[in-house]
Amino acid sequence: MRWNKPHAAVLLCASAVLASAQASPGAPQPQAPFVHKKKYVMGTVFEIVAYGESVAQASEAVDLALQEVVRLDDVMSDYKAESALSRLNHSSHSRPQRVPPDLYRVIGEALQYSRLSGGKFDVTVGPLVNLWKAAIRGGQPPSPAEEEKVRACVGYQKVELLPPDRVQFHSPCTQIDLGAIGKGYALDRAAAVLRAHGLSRALLDAGGSTLVALGTPPGQAGWLVHLRDPSNRVGPAVMLSDSSVSTSEQTPPSLLSPEQAGHIIDPGSGAPERTPFTVSVVASTGTASDALSTTLLLVGPEKGKELVQTVAGVAAVWISADGRSELASSGPQILINGNAQRPAASARTDAGGLR
Amino acid sequence: MTAHANFMFMRTRILTLICLLAATPAWSRVLLRWTQPSLPPPATMVVTDLVVPWDDAALISNAHRQGYHVYAEVPAGKAAEMAGRAGNSDLAGIILNLGDSQPSQLDQELQQLRSANPSLPVLLLDPNARQPQMKGQMVIKREGVLQVTSPTAQPWVDTNLALVRLDQAFHPSQTPLYEFQWDVSDPQLQESGPAPADYALAVAEAGAFRADLVLDLNPRLQTDLAQNHPAVVAVFNQVKRYLAFASRGQKNVGKPDANVGLITDSYQKSYEPINLLARHNIPFAVLKASDLKPRSLDRFDLLVVFAAMDDPAMKALADFASKGGVVVVVDAHGPYPWQSGQPVPAGEHSVAYVTGKGRIIELQGQVIDPETFAQDIRSLLDKGQNRDELALSLWNALTVVAVSYQSPGGEKLVELVNYAEEPISVQVRIKGSFSSIRYETPERACCRPLTPTRRGAFTEFVVPSLRIAGRVHLASRKPTDHKTEVK
Numbered sequence: 001m002r003w004n005k006p007h008a009a010v011l012l013c014a015s016a017v018l019a020s021a022q023a024s025p026g027a028p029q030p031q032a033p034f035v036h037k038k039k040y041v042m043g044t045v046f047e048i049v050a051y052g053e054s055v056a057q058a059s060e061a062v063d064l065a066l067q068e069v070v071r072l073d074d075v076m077s078d079y080k081a082e083s084a085l086s087r088l089n090h091s092s093h094s095r096p097q098r099v100p101p102d103l104y105r106v107i108g109e110a111l112q113y114s115r116l117s118g119g120k121f122d123v124t125v126g127p128l129v130n131l132w133k134a135a136i137r138g139g140q141p142p143s144p145a146e147e148e149k150v151r152a153c154v155g156y157q158k159v160e161l162l163p164p165d166r167v168q169f170h171s172p173c174t175q176i177d178l179g180a181i182g183k184g185y186a187l188d189r190a191a192a193v194l195r196a197h198g199l200s201r202a203l204l205d206a207g208g209s210t211l212v213a214l215g216t217p218p219g220q221a222g223w224l225v226h227l228r229d230p231s232n233r234v235g236p237a238v239m240l241s242d243s244s245v246s247t248s249e250q251t252p253p254s255l256l257s258p259e260q261a262g263h264i265i266d267p268g269s270g271a272p273e274r275t276p277f278t279v280s281v282v283a284s285t286g287t288a289s290d291a292l293s294t295t296l297l298l299v300g301p302e303k304g305k306e307l308v309q310t311v312a313g314v315a316a317v318w319i320s321a322d323g324r325s326e327l328a329s330s331g332p333q334i335l336i337n338g339n340a341q342r343p344a345a346s347a348r349t350d351a352g353g354l355r
Numbered sequence: 356m357t358a359h360a361n362f363m364f365m366r367t368r369i370l371t372l373i374c375l376l377a378a379t380p381a382w383s384r385v386l387l388r389w390t391q392p393s394l395p396p397p398a399t400m401v402v403t404d405l406v407v408p409w410d411d412a413a414l415i416s417n418a419h420r421q422g423y424h425v426y427a428e429v430p431a432g433k434a435a436e437m438a439g440r441a442g443n444s445d446l447a448g449i450i451l452n453l454g455d456s457q458p459s460q461l462d463q464e465l466q467q468l469r470s471a472n473p474s475l476p477v478l479l480l481d482p483n484a485r486q487p488q489m490k491g492q493m494v495i496k497r498e499g500v501l502q503v504t505s506p507t508a509q510p511w512v513d514t515n516l517a518l519v520r521l522d523q524a525f526h527p528s529q530t531p532l533y534e535f536q537w538d539v540s541d542p543q544l545q546e547s548g549p550a551p552a553d554y555a556l557a558v559a560e561a562g563a564f565r566a567d568l569v570l571d572l573n574p575r576l577q578t579d580l581a582q583n584h585p586a587v588v589a590v591f592n593q594v595k596r597y598l599a600f601a602s603r604g605q606k607n608v609g610k611p612d613a614n615v616g617l618i619t620d621s622y623q624k625s626y627e628p629i630n631l632l633a634r635h636n637i638p639f640a641v642l643k644a645s646d647l648k649p650r651s652l653d654r655f656d657l658l659v660v661f662a663a664m665d666d667p668a669m670k671a672l673a674d675f676a677s678k679g680g681v682v683v684v685v686d687a688h689g690p691y692p693w694q695s696g697q698p699v700p701a702g703e704h705s706v707a708y709v710t711g712k713g714r715i716i717e718l719q720g721q722v723i724d725p726e727t728f729a730q731d732i733r734s735l736l737d738k739g740q741n742r743d744e745l746a747l748s749l750w751n752a753l754t755v756v757a758v759s760y761q762s763p764g765g766e767k768l769v770e771l772v773n774y775a776e777e778p779i780s781v782q783v784r785i786k787g788s789f790s791s792i793r794y795e796t797p798e799r800a801c802c803r804p805l806t807p808t809r810r811g812a813f814t815e816f817v818v819p820s821l822r823i824a825g826r827v828h829l830a831s832r833k834p835t836d837h838k839t840e841v842k
Contacts, residue, residue: 038491040489040510040754040775040779045489045491045510045511047491047493049493079751203493205492207510208492253703253727254703254727254731255702255703255704255724255727255728255731256683256701256731256732257701257702257734257735
């Protein structure tokens with residue numbers, strides 16, 4: 001998947017309310033210096049709000065954090081011909097290739113989620129995505145023969161990491177696409193840059209699809225983030241503190257055409273995933289929430305709840321357009337219509353939320 | 356009344372009032388709104404058209420004395436009062452700001468102003484434009500409360516192309532004149548005002564779309580300019596480059612290229628879908644339903660109909676489809692002549708009828724998801740009879756809006772606006788064969804040659820570094836005036 005393709009990797013919809021230094025309107029306090037900056041990169045808008053000791057300090061740190069995202073785009077983009085990932089994808093597949101540390105690390109994390117999900121999350125699915133995109137542009141789904149040919153290229157088992165810094169493909173046509181994990185990884189690295197420059201209170205956003213919180217806003221228990229709710233009836237939200245949230249949703253159906261594609265492909269079926277749900281996932285890092293949101297959209301709530309229980313510090317909510325919602329947590333709380341849900345709970349709600 | 360209803364109400368009002376205007380000269384320029392008592396010399400400003408409060412006689416007199424062309428801005432409700440003071444020879448024109456008044460009241464006010472000032476142009480100002488910008492997900496509110504929203508993962512570009520095209524369609528004899536309010540919800544901007552790049556973007560957008568703009572200058576910036584503050588003057592020089600660049604683009608420009616014809620009879624029904632088509636760089640033209648002429652449809656590949664149709668219009672649409680075109684009828688309420696054929700289910704709420712070589716798709720209800728609608732239109736164009744034949748296509752350009760114009764002399768002009776305000780490289784494909792491609796920006800003199808690559812019926816080239824504004828001149832022969840080339 002390309003960073004800047006029209007159907008971007010994750011269709012996100014999250015909203016957040018960030019509290020300020022003022023705990024209440026009636027009790028004014030000196031406002032902590034903060035900066036707000038945004039940058040177009042990876043085909044979307046990255047934004048950072050950060051509090052610092054001074055505006056100058058915060059501004060410099062935020063600039064450096066955004067530069068880090070740009071640097072990582074030059075490493076992980078499959079759109080830029082000169083990126084490290086593009087060079088890997090177009091290199092000779094017959095022998096191991098040396099890659100930069102960030103690329104080695106993010107591929108390693110991606111393979112972990114592939115194993116965890118039994119292959120539902122798979123960074124080698126790109127050729128199938130491209131096949132479906134091309135086929136739909138032509139007006140027909142791909143033929144079984146075409147699909148079979150491309151599926152031979154797909155499979156995370158065809159990617160092997162050779163420590164400390166080499167990658168080996170075991171298929172001549174395998175390619176890696178980091179569209180479902182790269183933005184989360186970039187946010188984690190940007191947050192690390194902020195920390196290294198003395199900032200401990202910031203919210204970082206990658207196009208709304210993944211948010212990473214550093215600390216809390218001054219005087220607040222966390223960054224209150226409202227989550228995507230296609231029904232407008234469930235009202236999910238989360239208080240983030242040194243944690244992350246991501247949302248995944250399949251491309252909405254066409255208004256004028258019977259052909260339905262979608263940017264999220266099920267590696268198992270080889271076809272666009274059909275799901276009524278939007279899913280939001282809370283996890284400790286942006287890399288984890290980004291990868292898990294795609295994974296949990298693909299596996300659905302039934303298996304997804306079991307999967308959540310196997311990973312520490314994860315919560316997820318699935319919501320359909322008609323107001324059905326499913327909830328699972330191995331630690332973090334997700335608020336439904338303003339009410340906190342119990343940790344480690346798996347619950348099903350109707351449109352009115354848990355009672 | 357909701358903000359949306361207010362917005363649509365204003366559009367209806369503008370439509371009504373614009374129709375009352377006599378033909379006025381095309382302006383295509385930037386006018387600066389000035390509110391501070393002191394002024395810089397006009398020679399230092401590039402722009403000599405100022406918009407000042409109608410009742411600030413001292414400022415009007417001072418500005419006129421210094422050599423500015425002064426336009427008095429009258430808020431709705433004050434026209435009668437101003438008409439009573441007619442005869443101010445210091446004025447170059449009058450601008451009636453619609454504000455929140457009722458259409459009937461405005462009709463009267465417009466007549467009063469024109470009767471009292473027969474020698475002055477009286478223009479209506481559309482106050483419903485948006486600050487051009489690339490928006491993020493975070494919204495920072497006053498009192499330190501911050502909020503994030505995320506309707507889409509793609510960069511959300513606030514552009515005024517739809518508004519400009521609608522205004523042009525409903526009154527082709529008047530160049531659209533608009534203003535917008537700066538978004539200063541971010542506390543960082545409340546004191547300092549917009550950045551120079553933000554001013555530059557606003558100027559670039561109006562110039563690229565061939566519209567007139569009343570531009571608000573931050574009061575502190577006005578004062579510093581009047582005091583000739585060296586640092587501020589240096590900063591404003593960046594904006595002046597864009598003012599000069601916009602003014603250079605006004606000459607000898609023909610119609611914008613368009614693959615899609617949008618037939619409408621109201622802003623309310625069509626604004627958001629058109630806005631999303633604009634953001635997706637789908638070349639379009641807006642046609643007023645009551646002015647529909649069958650032959651005028653021939654240049655399009657696809658039509659979208661937002662208006663109720665009479666029998667001749669329905670026949671024109673059926674003829675268009677029978678020749679291979681695609682017609683999308685929004686909020687279709689038949690019966691229609693093409694419904695004698697067999698309907699085929701299309702999308703979730705639409706059916707299609709094969710009509711000759713083409714087809715007509717009826718969408719039940721209004722467009723509830725303009726983003727998906729725009730992508731559907733793009734997809735239909737890709738699959739149509741003239742598939743992959745867009746007049747203008749961009750790659751790596753999610754923050755760019757581009758318009759191509761065919762000049763009467765045969766030259767093609769492409770105006771590009773980058774709302775991200777940071778240099779990007781943009782790949783462009785344009786229909787036609789061009790051997791000379793020259794690129795100019797506000798930062799560089801005209802022109803730098805670009806290398807064309809022929810792809811069948813198209814020419815491709817790469818704009819190497821588009822910061823905010825760029826203009827590409829395309830011709831089928833090498834320019835004879837090599838003095839304009841900059842190596």
